[in-house]
Amino acid sequence: MSDRRTQLAANLAKVEDRIAAACAAAGRAREEVTLIVVTKTYPASDVRLLAELGVRHVAENRDQDAAPKAAACSDLPLTWHFVGQLQTNKVRSVLGYASLVQSVDRARLVMALSREAVRTGREVGCLLQVALDAGESGRGERGGVGPDGVGELAALVEEAPGLRLDGLMTVAPLTGEYAGRQQAAFERLMDLSTVLRKTHPAANMVSAGMSTDLEEAVAAGATHVRVGTAVLGVRPGLG
Numbered sequence: 001m002s003d004r005r006t007q008l009a010a011n012l013a014k015v016e017d018r019i020a021a022a023c024a025a026a027g028r029a030r031e032e033v034t035l036i037v038v039t040k041t042y043p044a045s046d047v048r049l050l051a052e053l054g055v056r057h058v059a060e061n062r063d064q065d066a067a068p069k070a071a072a073c074s075d076l077p078l079t080w081h082f083v084g085q086l087q088t089n090k091v092r093s094v095l096g097y098a099s100l101v102q103s104v105d106r107a108r109l110v111m112a113l114s115r116e117a118v119r120t121g122r123e124v125g126c127l128l129q130v131a132l133d134a135g136e137s138g139r140g141e142r143g144g145v146g147p148d149g150v151g152e153l154a155a156l157v158e159e160a161p162g163l164r165l166d167g168l169m170t171v172a173p174l175t176g177e178y179a180g181r182q183q184a185a186f187e188r189l190m191d192l193s194t195v196l197r198k199t200h201p202a203a204n205m206v207s208a209g210m211s212t213d214l215e216e217a218v219a220a221g222a223t224h225v226r227v228g229t230a231v232l233g234v235r236p237g238l239g
């Protein structure tokens with residue numbers, strides 16, 4: 001095995017142990033939680049190694065970085081998730097590889113995704129990104145719709161041709177009432193999911209938790225954790 005492969009295998013094993021322990025502590029079955037590896041800033045060669053090591057879900061947050069990487073990995077049995085702030089002019093490129101967009105946060109984006117899904121005859125999974133630190137504008141600083149806007153946006157996705165409403169996603173806020181209170185934030189997301197599922201029972205994905213707080217997310221009931229650093233290493237610079 002190459003050094004990198006050995007390193008990724010060891011990191012994956014550690015993350016797997018953490019998820020399994022968190023599931024056990026929460027009285028949940030391990031199968032209830034899906035690991036999505038966030039490969040942003042890392043090369044296609046790493047994605048290939050991860051696929052060989054059994055990873056099936058990967059996520060990216062910038063189209064410029066993701067599009068060539070996904071193209072280089074198109075032979076692999078991977079599901080690509082898009083988790084970054086998405087401008088409507090990038091929708092066509094992103095839907096060229098991503099089957100799920102976890103950062104749906106406004107009506108204009110829903111319309112653009114729907115148009116492109118219909119044009120290409122595909123069904124696109126959508127998670128609404130919830131900003132638990134949304135200010136008066138009803139939007140988060142790093143994207144996301146405020147809790148009050150979830151119902152309306154969900155209805156829009158549900159009605160949009162080519163789109164499938166899959167659930168909710170959040171990133172633990174760095175500011176506001178939930179700063180430093182990841183578990184409370186994820187429990188709030190779970191409450192919003194419970195409300196959402198009353199009218200949209202199939203929208204049962206709850207995407208929460210990253211390298212530092214996946215345990216809190218699993219404890220709160222997350223179905224998907226998005227882990228980058230703990231698998232691939234600390235990213236150089238911003239990412």
Ligand SMILES: *Cc1c(COP(=O)(O)O)cnc(C)c1O
Nearest residue numbers: 038061083210211226227228229
């Ligand atoms: C980068 C990123 C992650 C992974 O974060 P790590 O701390 O590296 O695990 C998860 N979700 C989103 C939306 C991200 O941008």
